[in-house]
Amino acid sequence: MVTLTINGREHQAEEGTTILELARSRGIPIPALCNHEAVKPYGACRLCMVEIAKDGRSRLVTSCLYQVEEGLEVQTHSEKVINVRRGIVELLLSRCPNVRVVRDLATELHIKEPLFPIENEDEDCILCGLCARVCTEVVGVSAISLVNKGTGKEAASPFHDVANDCIGCLSCAFVCPTGAIKAEDREGYREIPKWGVRLKLKQCETCGYLFAPEKQLQYISKHECIPEDSLNRCQDCRSKAGG
Incomplete structure (x- = not known):
């Protein structure tokens, strides 16, 4: 200690x-x-x-x-710390002026308006890199990354094409502090527009609920050595069945 x-x-x-x-x-x-x-x-x-x-x-x-x-x-x-934080938040506020977590920080530091010109009022990515890091370190897929440098830096799929390695697990959306990564399940598919992904959802063989992308279940089966037919039911039905 x-x-x-x-x-x-x-x-x-x-x-x-x-x-x-x-x-x-x-x-x-x-x-x-x-x-x-x-x-x-x-x-x-x-x-x-x-x-x-x-x-x-x-x-x-x-x-x-x-x-x-x-x-x-x-x-x-301390005064030095607050001055540094103010400078960082002023930059973030200019990049993402309408992101709540950024505006809350600005309020705490008594920053009322962006100090620098706003390029895109709809920007909601602060380039924290959490999405890319969780995809690589936790999921083990590396479907997305931070690309380019300077003002052109962004979180993106390889070559700005469809993120073919993405399994649709939504870990990236879960850790994103600003809600920049949107996803929607509709008409039997999971869509993640930011990565250009549209993945077919698996239907629970017991209740019929569309509960996860088939690609995600295949990935889990392969890497966790779980038979695919053991993943044919949603969590609720597996819990009720005791397995």
Whole structure:
């Protein structure tokens, strides 16, 4: 265990714990839009920056990546930290002016209007990379990625074509902090317009409910070594049948 202070209060944590993990476990608010427990920390959004001090020297670090240390002094809302967060949120507000989570952060930081010109008022992707990371690290498919650099950077399927490797599991939509990834089940298919995907849904052999894309079930069968005929029923019917 190591002992450190956050905002002047002493805390103990196991070695290897990040500052963000410790802060959240103690109810200390630190904003972060690119962090999710399902994937490795990445430090893309930079909103979780905190000021640390040790041996008389201080600096700013991303709390989702920086691990606790003995004697570390952490400030989550120092003047330097707030100034950095304001700059980041001003950029996000100019990119995604109508995204609620961004507007909420702007309100907390007393930012009333975007500082920079707005290019697209309908933009809702903040380029956090969570969708691509969960697709690769958790699902193991890598159907999407962050492409290009600078102002042309975006989350997209390979070559902006249909994401042929996508299994329609919607893990990307689940972790997206802004709701940028939309999906709809209709007429027997699951459609994910952002990835150009339209996948046939499997009908439960017991109740007739269309419960998951056939491609997703095939993927699960192959990678988890589960017979395909064991996946012919929806979760409710499997639960009722006890298997």
